[in-house]
Amino acid sequence: MNEQQLPYYTAPAGLRDRVLSAVRRAPSRRAARWRPAVWMTGIAAGLVLMVSGAWLFGAQRRAAESEMTAVLDGHLRSLAPGRLADVASTDQHTVKPWFAGKLDFSPPVVDAASEGFPLVGARVDVVDGRNVAALVYSRRSHVINVFVRPLGPREGASGRDEERRGYNVVSWAAAGMRFWAVSDLNVQELTQLRDLLVARIGG
Amino acid sequence: MGETTTRFEEQMLPHLDAAYNLARHLTRNEHDADDVVQEAYLRALRHFDSFRGQHPKAWLLAIVRHTTYSRRRRDQVSTITTEFNEELHSDALDEAGPERDLDRRETAARLEAALDGLPPQFREVLVLRELEDLPYEEIGRIVRAPIGTVMSRLSRARARLARALAPAGGGTP
Numbered sequence: 001m002n003e004q005q006l007p008y009y010t011a012p013a014g015l016r017d018r019v020l021s022a023v024r025r026a027p028s029r030r031a032a033r034w035r036p037a038v039w040m041t042g043i044a045a046g047l048v049l050m051v052s053g054a055w056l057f058g059a060q061r062r063a064a065e066s067e068m069t070a071v072l073d074g075h076l077r078s079l080a081p082g083r084l085a086d087v088a089s090t091d092q093h094t095v096k097p098w099f100a101g102k103l104d105f106s107p108p109v110v111d112a113a114s115e116g117f118p119l120v121g122a123r124v125d126v127v128d129g130r131n132v133a134a135l136v137y138s139r140r141s142h143v144i145n146v147f148v149r150p151l152g153p154r155e156g157a158s159g160r161d162e163e164r165r166g167y168n169v170v171s172w173a174a175a176g177m178r179f180w181a182v183s184d185l186n187v188q189e190l191t192q193l194r195d196l197l198v199a200r201i202g203g
Numbered sequence: 204m205g206e207t208t209t210r211f212e213e214q215m216l217p218h219l220d221a222a223y224n225l226a227r228h229l230t231r232n233e234h235d236a237d238d239v240v241q242e243a244y245l246r247a248l249r250h251f252d253s254f255r256g257q258h259p260k261a262w263l264l265a266i267v268r269h270t271t272y273s274r275r276r277r278d279q280v281s282t283i284t285t286e287f288n289e290e291l292h293s294d295a296l297d298e299a300g301p302e303r304d305l306d307r308r309e310t311a312a313r314l315e316a317a318l319d320g321l322p323p324q325f326r327e328v329l330v331l332r333e334l335e336d337l338p339y340e341e342i343g344r345i346v347r348a349p350i351g352t353v354m355s356r357l358s359r360a361r362a363r364l365a366r367a368l369a370p371a372g373g374g375t376p
Contacts, residue, residue, distance in 0.1 A: 006314070006333050006364075011223035015237055019219065019244045024208060026245050 075182035085121025107133035144183040261341040317367030325360035
């Protein structure tokens with residue numbers, strides 16, 4: 001056959017534009033396939049964050065709550081006869097070295113006798129299953145236990161004041177430590193002690 | 204969007220005529236060919252990530268062919284219409300004198316009829332070989348047949364067309 005006679009149909013005018021606009025309007029396969037996947041991943045990640053955030057927040061609250069209870073228990077235990085102090089000394093330079101070998105950290109020990117909060121002594125106590133330093137101060141006839149342990153790696157530094165069963169608990173963080181001052185002393189004076197200790201120990 | 208689409212346009216749009224020509228020969232209808240080409244281009248875009256830089260025209264034509272056949276299966280429309288082809292005849296008119304013109308007209312119409320009478324398997328190899336000048340290997344890949352089959356289909360298609368175009372009343376020329 002004569003091949004020149006086989007008709008060659010060229011694309012009609014306008015087909016190029018129709019194809020172009022169709023192509024440009026169409027999402028590419030990858031995009032079409034990925035976009036929902038990206039959404040889903042984003043939503044899933046968001047949910048995980050929310051849930052884990054809520055869980056972490058809840059876990060931190062529960063931990064703080066259980067420690068609050070534990071320090072109050074520790075305070076009450078210390079009021080039993082002969083339980084207040086394992087080292088009875090008003091000298092911070094005696095008390096601080098006394099902790100060496102008994103704890104895996106060295107708590108800041110400050111005497112505040114000149115401000116009316118004399119140091120009475122110290123002991124090692126257990127709060128929530130962890131050995132902590134308990135510094136004992138007195139104010140008039142009131143006993144004040146100040147519990148100290150190092151801050152956890154992701155623990156917030158926020159403070160908290162609370163009254164429980166007639167006792168006041170003031171909690172704060174300073175110098176990489178968590179402190180709880182527990183006493184039947186009024187909250188104003190307990191807060192005053194906190195401010196004193198913070199000022200002496202430093203941020 | 205963006206980069207992929209640009210690359211797609213650069214590689215595939217130059218073969219628009221080839222795509223249309225094949226679609227037109229296979230569908231034997233302008234409107235269907237138009238639709239097939241648009242659909243084939245969209246299909247090609249969706250599968251563009253599987254295009255590894257082979258013969259771009261052959262790749263696109265394979266999709267055009269596939270689109271045509273799947274549309275046909277879908278629609279179950281097999282219009283065996285032999286339309287009068289305006290283009291072809293205008294071309295002929297332009298360059299020929301009246302006598303030649305009549306002759307050509309007749310030949311073209313006969314060719315058209317002969318082409319239409321061919322099964323699509325023959326038509327597609329004719330188009331790909333005679334009009335697109337693709338190597339046998341690529342044709343085989345497009346129509347999913349071994350090279351030997353492609354060649355035998357081609358020669359049978361040529362023979363049938365030649366028979367159809369032989370002077371009326373005569374047998375083989």
